[in-house]
Amino acid sequence: MRVTIKERYANELTYEVCRCIAERLNLPLDFEIQYKKGNGRYVLLEHDGFKYYVIVSRLSADARDAFLNQYVTTVLGEYVDDKSFVKKLYVYVLDKSQKAKAKYIVDGYRMLKTMGINILNIDELRMEINPYVTFEDWKNAQDKMREYNKGNNASYAIEDEEGGYTLFGKLYGANGKDAAMTACMLACIAKSNDTFVRFIQVCEHGTEEISSTDKKLLQSFGVIIDSGAIVLKGKAAGKDKSTCRHQDEFKYNLWEKYGDKKCYMCSCDIESNIIASHIHRICDIDKSGLPEAEKRRQAVDADNGFWLCANHDKLFEFGNVTYDMCGDLVINPSLKSNQTDFVKYITEKYGIEKAHFTAGLKVYLKIHNNRVHLGI
Ligand SMILES: [Zn+2]
Structure with a gap:
């Protein structure tokens, strides 16, 4: 049997470690290790035309990324590049203490499992991993x-x-x-x-x-x-400079300001239903005649938006709801009473939180309210 490791990991991927792995895989235990240059913290065992790639964790699970996750994609890259048909990829964990069962480390195991990569010695951790x-x-x-x-x-x-x-x-x-x-x-x-x-x-x-x-x-x-x-x-x-790019950046900035996708007015968190909604609309920014850099800034500025569900997005855009300049929710008085009832029914939060009600947001809100003639 041929066993290969990268020489930079020779101190930690010892003969003993390789032997434990070979045992787990029911492979012959008489081998010599060959050393190669390059990256990739793994043991490669070749037997009967079959290749086993085994990613090996660090000795101690003190830090999340440094323990296992940071090695995965490098090895995965080599594994995917290897055109042999008969190959398999595993993980072997060297730390079997309680530290290797910390939540964020188990998250890594679950991610691996989701990708179809099993931990060879999971029994030593005495836990079950669900993808x-x-x-x-x-x-x-x-x-x-x-x-x-x-x-x-x-x-x-x-x-x-x-x-x-x-x-x-x-x-x-x-x-x-x-x-x-x-x-x-x-x-x-x-x-x-x-x-x-x-x-x-x-x-x-x-x-x-x-x-x-x-x-x-x-x-x-x-x-x-x-x-x-x-x-x-x-x-x-x-x-x-595509608008699509702006939209992605806008979403990222909204996440930084408001957190996960969740409607600001009703707390709906069905993500596919939640829109990165502008206060001062993109089409109006485009028509504003401002320098390109300023247009761009406004298009991605988290102060110029909220996460809103499809309903609240449209209600806001068409001026059926807005916030006044104190940050309180205003429902358009021209709605019929059953429509007002509907808006109240689906609305949970009636104001902008102080931390979110920034000077920048007020500028956009004023423009919006002037456009929809409400909440001025
Ligand atoms: Zn909503």
């Missing part, structure tokens, strides 16, 4: 984790109005690895739900685009990589 079956399933788990670990916002995904999944993935370092793995995992969920994943690149720390290896990998999973990119902190983004 994410639906987008909501994964999203709920992320929400729970965010409560637990608020700083962790490597990537953010929404179900869009077309029913596809849009993933905003940060590109830098461990975030980049995490986003790429998430994209592959979502692609597996999308496939079984007959839909697609769009990957929007979010640039930070000077990264301009996704690495060519991750790009190739994502494409092999059927992920659509958007050609442009969002640059954080409002700097001018990419080469492409």
Whole structure:
């Protein structure tokens, strides 16, 4: 049997580790390890024309990304590139302590399982790993984790109005690895739900685009990589000026301001029903005669919008509801009483929260209210 590892991991992927793996796979235990240059934290075992790629975790599960997730896409890339037909990909976990069962680490196991990658020695962790079956399933788990670990916002995904999944993935370092793995995992969920994943690149720390290896990998999973990119902190983004790009950036900014897709007026959180709704409309911004840079700023400015459900989006656009300049909800008095009752019935929240009612928002609201002759 042939066993190969990358020489940079020789200290941790020892003969003992390889032997444990071989045992798990019921492979011969008499082998010598061959060392190769390059990246990829995995053991490759070749026997009888069959190839087993085994991603191996770090020795200790002290940090989420550094434990396992950050190694996945590199190995996955090589695995997908390997055109052998008889191959299989596994994970082997070196830390079997309680630390390796932390919520955010188990999330990684579940993501792997969703991609059809099993942990060889899961019995040693004494737990069962369930894959994410639906987008909501994964999203709920992320929400729970965010409560637990608020700083962790490597990537953010929404179900869009077309029913596809849009993933905003940060590109830098461990975030980049995490986003790429998430994209592959979502692609597996999308496939079984007959839909697609769009990957929007979010640039930070000077990264301009996704690495060519991750790009190739994502494409092999059927992920659509958007050609442009969002640059954080409002700097001018990419080469492409399409309105579509603006819309993605606008959504990302709304997420940063308001959090997950949820109607501001009724709290409906059925994501495919929620629209990134402008206060000062894009068509009016386009006609405004302002310099392009200013038009662009207004089009993506989180202060110029809310997440609204399809109903509230239209009610707001046509001036059947708005907010007055104190931030209180106003229902158009020209509605018939049964229509007013309907609006009241579907509305839950009657004002803009103080933290959201910024000077910038007031400027847009004034323009809107003048247009619809309400709440002025
Ligand atoms: Zn609503």
